[in-house]
Amino acid sequence: MTDRIAVSAYDPQWPERFEDLRQRLASHVAGLALSIEHVGSTAVPGCAAKPIxxxxxxxxxxxxxxxxxxxxxxxxxxxEGDLGIQGREAFRSPPAAIEHHLYGKSRAQNHVVLRD
Structure with a gap:
């Protein structure tokens, strides 16, 4: 295995970075999106995580x-398609954007429950 995964201590700027991205996305997905959710390890206060x-x-x-x-x-x-996970579509972020993984889903229940 040649790829290493970096895990960082919790960064209190992660929620702020998410909010910046959420605001940028919101107007473009208006009328389609029920919500834009910060999920994964960076969404859990105090949790070490990949800094993405x-x-x-x-x-x-x-x-x-x-x-x-x-x-x-x-x-x-x-x-990028569903990347092998049915019901979820992945998107590669623009080069100049804050590094993030973006997914479109018809349900986010599992991610939200895990985060909460």
Whole structure:
């Protein structure tokens, strides 16, 4: 194995970085998204984590995914497919953006429950 995963101590700026990204995304997904959720280890106060934000855009209905893909492409996101996880679509973030993983889903219940 040649790839190493860096884990960092909790960074109190992670919530602020998420909020910045959430605000940037919100206007582009209006009418499609029920919520934009900060999930994963960086969303848990005090938790050490890979220093990469995980964000779920929770859709009002699964049929809105094609529209989400189109809108995010207009913002520089590259659709990567489901990456082997059915019901979730992954997006590569634009090069100039804060490093993050972005996913479109029709449900985020598992991620939100784990975070909370």
């Amino acid at each position: 934000l995980d964000i779920d855009i929770v859709l009002s209905e699964g049929s809105a995914m094609s529209e989400l893909i189109s809108r995010l492409a207009g913002q520089g996101y590259e659709h």
